[in-house]
Amino acid sequence: MLSAPVVSAFNPPRRILMGPGPSDVYPEVLAAQSRPTVGHLDPLFIAMMDELKSLIQYAFQTENQMTIAVSAPGSAGMETCFVNLLEPGEKVIVCRNGVFGDRMRQNVERIGGVAVMVDSPWGEPVDPDAVRAALHANPDAKFLAFVHAETSTGALSDAKTLCALAKEYGCLSIVDAVTSLGGVELKVDEWGIDAIYSGSQKCLSCVPGLSPVSFSAAAVEKLKARKTPVQSWFLDQSLVMGYWSGGNKRSYHHTAPVNALYALHESLRKLANEGLEHAWQRHHEMHLLLKAGLEKLDINFVVAEASRLPQLNAVYIPAGVDDAAVRSQLLQNYNLEIGAGLGALAGKAWRIGLMGYGARRENVALCLRALEEVLR
Numbered sequence: 081m082l083s084a085p086v087v088s089a090f091n092p093p094r095r096i097l098m099g100p101g102p103s104d105v106y107p108e109v110l111a112a113q114s115r116p117t118v119g120h121l122d123p124l125f126i127a128m129m130d131e132l133k134s135l136i137q138y139a140f141q142t143e144n145q146m147t148i149a150v151s152a153p154g155s156a157g158m159e160t161c162f163v164n165l166l167e168p169g170e171k172v173i174v175c176r177n178g179v180f181g182d183r184m185r186q187n188v189e190r191i192g193g194v195a196v197m198v199d200s201p202w203g204e205p206v207d208p209d210a211v212r213a214a215l216h217a218n219p220d221a222k223f224l225a226f227v228h229a230e231t232s233t234g235a236l237s238d239a240k241t242l243c244a245l246a247k248e249y250g251c252l253s254i255v256d257a258v259t260s261l262g263g264v265e266l267k268v269d270e271w272g273i274d275a276i277y278s279g280s281q282k283c284l285s286c287v288p289g290l291s292p293v294s295f296s297a298a299a300v301e302k303l304k305a306r307k308t309p310v311q312s313w314f315l316d317q318s319l320v321m322g323y324w325s326g327g328n329k330r331s332y333h334h335t336a337p338v339n340a341l342y343a344l345h346e347s348l349r350k351l352a353n354e355g356l357e358h359a360w361q362r363h364h365e366m367h368l369l370l371k372a373g374l375e376k377l378d379i380n381f382v383v384a385e386a387s388r389l390p391q392l393n394a395v396y397i398p399a400g401v402d403d404a405a406v407r408s409q410l411l412q413n414y415n416l417e418i419g420a421g422l423g424a425l426a427g428k429a430w431r432i433g434l435m436g437y438g439a440r441r442e443n444v445a446l447c448l449r450a451l452e453e454v455l456r
């Protein structure tokens with residue numbers, strides 16, 4: 081017998097999360113999550129799940145019937161799109177302008193697909209002209225995949241134009257909206273997006289661990305026409321839909337993360353009450369406030385103004401400043417978390433998140449005051 085470890089209850093401090101995610105969770109969302117657990121086939125829970133589906137549809141601006149929350153983080157949403165739609169040997173044009181575009185490539189290759197890479201420099205949006213050239217040179221490509229909001233660099237790509245290009249060349253589009261959903265304009269149906277995934281822990285300000293996903297009718301057709309079974313049992317949407325198809329028809333697939341789904345329901349309810357356009361505007365306004373303050377501190381942005389993400393501000397660490405020491409002082413003395421640089425920007429940039437509940441005046445003011453004091 082192993083002896084029982086003696087440990088205290090975990091009582092984390094209340095940090096202010098202004099990194100690349102997870103973001104600050106709304107107090108009402110935390111409260112929702114602590115409500116009594118009910119069975120995932122309980123009629124009351126099923127009614128909540130029907131509402132949740134319509135809330136996800138609202139956030140994505142889609143009427144897609146195949147709209148769900150995958151019971152796992154954004155990476156599982158990414159994998160859901162690739163593993164369901166792509167079959168071995170099929171070609172995907174993958175845009176890479178940061179860490180997450182490269183993860184898309186890894187997904188494609190693990191499935192046995194062929195990834196044709198369209199690279200853009202870190203900090204720049206995906207280049208539609210380079211995408212057009214790749215689509216033109218690869219008439220056998222079946223998909224165009226790209227990251228709408230590259231969290232590793234803070235760059236926003238033009239999803240509307242890229243999806244129109246995909247359509248023009250007969251490709252389905254697969255879009256990463258992990259950081260964009262709720263923070264910047266995103267219109268799944270109007271822009272003709274075929275498969276999209278996001279995460280609960282960024283601009284939705286929900287607890288981490290869930291991934292909203294939606295497939296267009298064309299994507300569902302592609303899934304139905306597969307010649308090979310989906311390699312992942314857990315993520316196979318043709319099975320998962322038995323639970324998400326709605327109303328009393330819901331049948332057991334896996335045990336739904338009941339309390340986390342209460343949390344998502346509450347955070348999306350808050351988004352719906354605020355209104356998507358207001359949420360986008362609030363993120364923009366808070367970004368402008370932060371930008372004005374950072375400029376006074378002589379801190380410069382990685383991304384050119386036209387494609388800056390309001391919710392993820394990647395800035396160069398001023399010369400001579402100790403990256404880790406500053407972040408540690410912010411955490412210890414101000415309870416404030418900002419993000420380190422990732423990949424090519426590690427040690428060179430900070431990533432300051434203004435996501436969801438975190439996109440507030442008091443957070444901007446605290447971040448600017450703390451940075452000013454620590455850098456003095």
Ligand code: PLP
Pocket residue numbers: 100101153154155156158180227229230231232256258259279289
């Ligand atoms: N895609 C993007 C753009 C992300 O920013 C992230 C996480 O930061 C992911 C995918 C993966 O999401 P998760 O960490 O929730 O698995």
